[in-house]
Amino acid sequence: MAESILGKLGFGRASGVDKAGWGRTLAVAVVAFIYFLPVLFIIFTAFKPQGDALLVPPTLSPTSLFGLIPDHFVFKPTLENFGSVFSRSMTPDGAPEATGFDRYFFNSIFIASASVLLALVIGTLAAFGFSRYPLKGNDTYLFIILTTRMLPAIVVIIPVILMFRVVGLSGSYLGIIMLYTAFNLAFTIWMMKSFFDELSPDVEDAARIDGSSGMRVFFKICLPQVIAGLAATFVFGLILTWNEFLFALLLSGPDTRTVPVAMNQAVSSGGRGTDWTLLAAIETLFLVPVFLVTFFLQNHLLRGVTFGTVKR
């Protein structure tokens, strides 16, 4: 009771995020840097000249940092690899050809964003329904939805391939977007339901008594409180869809091929073993969009208003 009064006075919004100083920054920076090192190595590899990729000891830095790093650990950065992502010669002395990666990047962006947004819209509505208007056997429905996430993709894929072939959806955008939407739904519904469950019913009940319709309550009261949840779900869904490999490998046609599939083909074709600098360059470029989206949604992720204003 005391809690809900405090909440109505606005105290509920003061979250438990304390301030800490630069000491904390330093400690976290060390941890974060170590955690980031394997990624940093991949990014640096993208800038290495081709012959440098497999040197022992490996070259580790593009600059000597004013003589701090010994010369044999330093490589000369080059942008060559990024160029060869989009156009390179496929035979030992052939002329450079377009690799089609511009198309693959567009496919990845289009398919991932369309399916994640669709799953977010459908899933949030469903989560609100499950949370506020429980059906008979609500938990059973939720559990069945969760089981769709439990089976390995390979099990679903055989019937889906047959189904798509019959219907004419194989290799089309619509087919793969719908499939990804379905696979994002389980996570979206469970995640958003846990956010809606945490909201206090007090404010909503008050609005209902004042005559607001169910729609209005949803859009004006509930949705603004779960923006952090929407952002988090969007980021997770995007990351999972962005990097999905198996479905994309088996269901995308030449026109709808996504980057992970094309990346796998590009680095392992030709029988000369892995092309490390090319792989690193593709991955570095591929990382940029999802990195930026996460970075800009981060404020929402961490604003500290994640859960309801009034705790039940």
Add this chain to the structure above:
Amino acid sequence: MTAVSSTLLTPRLTAVVAHNWKLAIAVAVVVSAISMAGLPAAVSFWVVGAAAALVAAAFTVNAYRRHYFGALLVAPAIAVLFVMNIFPLLWSLGLSFFAYQANQQTIRFVGLGNYVRILTNDLAAHATWGALINTAMFVVFTVSAQMIVGFLLAILFAKQFPLRKYLLILVLTPMMLSVVASGVFFTYYYDPTFGILSYVINSISGNQFILMSNKVGAVAGIVFADAWMWSPFVMLLVLAGLVSVPKYLYEAAAIDRISSWRQFWMITFPYIRGLLMLALLFRTIEAFKLADLVILLTKGGNDTLTISYHLIRIANEQNKTSEGAAISYLMLFMVIVLTNLYLYLANRRTKGA
């Protein structure tokens, strides 16, 4: 609730009104039957789809007029899941009772034959049980590593400090890498001749170090890579819980001089419990499906074959489609038991609190 819903009677079958779902079903069944009999499969699919949409529309209007908001809100999600997931799942459940190979035309009913084979046949059962035990081991190791690392990272980031935003994104990046790229790069890090790990250990100990030469090393390598990639996922969920704890609760605790250990269990834990559960649930499910890293790092060597990779081999490389389906339902059964156990424990805690 209102006058409308109480006076809305079920219409007669023949009444052409928008909420008469019985008539819609009757029309849909007749139209679908005719189109399936007389039209090619690709066309009749869309006709059946349109008929289903008609039924759905009638149900929608009916539900709206009767104020069944729950059903209305949930319906689109259920529809998508049904077409793209549940229907294919039932299809492969059916397949698991037949002897069927994707590269052959013949199909023969064998009942529970596939299940009996994978569980009792000398060769097949040996592989299945070995893979299951390995999977259980990977689930325990990777999930606990992710929960611990993720939790510790979340505690590090749970305060507001300068540059926090920029440091956080560094920690989140491993999760954003494509498994193809990061897995391949981990083979490089672990490589005995070119790899960084071997280079460092060689120069310290003087002996040739090969991580992947025995089972312990191979498992450690896979668990490390997986935990590195997915700990940020746990961290984000825990962090979302941690920052949502109202400040006044801590202030009250400080006034009452409650020890920080008790503060954690009494105040913090209840706020993050739900999200911790969600993280545990989804990470366990994903760990059960672990295959890509194993394929890239060891190809199942050194006794690291997981059930999911075993399944890919059987269903995709050996084309034993129906046997693969049987294995996956065995897997599903185990995951369902496990998740139900989790959910049961979580609910008991909630009710006890």
